[in-house]
Amino acid sequence: MSAVIRAEGLVKTYGRDLRAIAGVSLSVAPGEFVAVLGPSGAGKTTLFRCLTGLTRPDAGAVLMHGRDLCRLDGRALRTARREIALIFQQFNLIRRLTALQNVLAGRLAVVPTWRVLSRQFPAADRALASRCLERVGMLERAEARADQLSGGQQQRVAIARALAQEAAVILADEPVASLDPDSAATVLQTLRSIAGSGVAVIASLHQVHLAMAYADRIVALRDGRVLQDAPVAEIDARAIEQIYGSRGEAA
Amino acid sequence: MRRTPAARLRFAAVVLLVAAFYATSWQLAQVSPAKLMTGLPKMASWARKAWPPATDELPVLLRRAAETVAMAAIGTTAAALLALPVCALAARNVTPSMAVYYPVRWFLNALRGIDSFVFALLFVAAVGLGPFAGVLGVALHTWGSTAKLWAEAIENVPPGPLEAAAATGASRVKVLGFALLPDVGPSMVSVVLFWWEFNVRASTVLGVVGAGGIGQELKNSMDLLDFPRLLTIILIILAMVTVIDQLSQSLRRRLE
Numbered sequence: 001m002s003a004v005i006r007a008e009g010l011v012k013t014y015g016r017d018l019r020a021i022a023g024v025s026l027s028v029a030p031g032e033f034v035a036v037l038g039p040s041g042a043g044k045t046t047l048f049r050c051l052t053g054l055t056r057p058d059a060g061a062v063l064m065h066g067r068d069l070c071r072l073d074g075r076a077l078r079t080a081r082r083e084i085a086l087i088f089q090q091f092n093l094i095r096r097l098t099a100l101q102n103v104l105a106g107r108l109a110v111v112p113t114w115r116v117l118s119r120q121f122p123a124a125d126r127a128l129a130s131r132c133l134e135r136v137g138m139l140e141r142a143e144a145r146a147d148q149l150s151g152g153q154q155q156r157v158a159i160a161r162a163l164a165q166e167a168a169v170i171l172a173d174e175p176v177a178s179l180d181p182d183s184a185a186t187v188l189q190t191l192r193s194i195a196g197s198g199v200a201v202i203a204s205l206h207q208v209h210l211a212m213a214y215a216d217r218i219v220a221l222r223d224g225r226v227l228q229d230a231p232v233a234e235i236d237a238r239a240i241e242q243i244y245g246s247r248g249e250a251a
Numbered sequence: 252m253r254r255t256p257a258a259r260l261r262f263a264a265v266v267l268l269v270a271a272f273y274a275t276s277w278q279l280a281q282v283s284p285a286k287l288m289t290g291l292p293k294m295a296s297w298a299r300k301a302w303p304p305a306t307d308e309l310p311v312l313l314r315r316a317a318e319t320v321a322m323a324a325i326g327t328t329a330a331a332l333l334a335l336p337v338c339a340l341a342a343r344n345v346t347p348s349m350a351v352y353y354p355v356r357w358f359l360n361a362l363r364g365i366d367s368f369v370f371a372l373l374f375v376a377a378v379g380l381g382p383f384a385g386v387l388g389v390a391l392h393t394w395g396s397t398a399k400l401w402a403e404a405i406e407n408v409p410p411g412p413l414e415a416a417a418a419t420g421a422s423r424v425k426v427l428g429f430a431l432l433p434d435v436g437p438s439m440v441s442v443v444l445f446w447w448e449f450n451v452r453a454s455t456v457l458g459v460v461g462a463g464g465i466g467q468e469l470k471n472s473m474d475l476l477d478f479p480r481l482l483t484i485i486l487i488i489l490a491m492v493t494v495i496d497q498l499s500q501s502l503r504r505r506l507e
Contacts, residue, residue, distance in 0.1 A: 052418065082420035092411035096433040108421035108429060117428040165419055
């Protein structure tokens, strides 16, 4: 299957010799759920920032629809970003708005400015936002204010926001690191089913067993390089555990 | 607690400096308890002459008080409208560039640094006597103060939600209007109410420089030594300020 997003030889060095990533390549197909694993400092965050165009790599390219995101700026970069939806560790919902309004934030790029400022979203967008909330099992709380929801519920609303963006790629940076085990399972199950509908999902995770349980493929990073990149069935879990174990960091 | 000799020396130096500061200030401020002692009986006799307060001019005085409230309201509203576009430029986290941020901050600090009283003095010379000069004075000073407080409210907003909205590919105006405004809106309204309340109090003295309102009547009565009328004016000011304070505070409490 052809890739929807492809990173080629990404290199990013901070300061004189702190090399965050040193030649990372990665390609993800529609419908695939890829988990990026690695101890802190392995380069996960830098890789994700490069994939979204937030950080410009020193070398390499991020290709989407034949265009290199790393060479875009201004309006062109904004347009390209519509195709990549982000999910954050801290959810990043607008606390005083309702769950539904937060999901509508996923439509900001395509709705006219006056409608955004007056909060008069078109009926079609409102219906889409409701469907997205339904898919993550949060439709009943549509009118609840974001700051009244639990962490797991907030993350599900954030996933609905990403869905409402109708992006080809969803990037989730440590989506379950701040959640309890039950909420984490629900969130990963939701991401799993979204990938099943044809979206490419890339999530960085801390726990190997969660990656093994929910992802199709695992990309293990260490010291800014790809250590392993293989379907879950072919992954040697013990070899992966080692990249954490050798640093004394329990997975 | 035992002090080292160095600490003791430092303590003595600080005490000496503070004492010198107050001695100099006392001199500069020409504080004279003797003058106060001779002045007090004079004021007591005024107070006796002031009772009962004059009521014959009540309609005129109430109109003047309304003028003061109106000056504060128009001036504060104009200031808020002017502050709206500027505050985003003066907030570190959303300003388009530091090359805009610094000049805007300097400009706002200059407006803030000059009191509305001083502005009103200038405007009385420029546009003539009357409440309009007061409105302009209030508007300029409040513009700087409001924009600065709003910018600070914006700077305290957590960056995550803004980043998330921007990541959808939305333009800057949409991000600010949709993700920022709901967060800072209530505190922005609260700031405006505070300044309205403050400006009603401040506007009572604007009349002294000829910029309209109840202050002008205050000055006239003082110049004519018409104490019953002066007392009426002071009572009107007290009532007006109390009502506005209560109203503004109850509105602000409802915003939280």
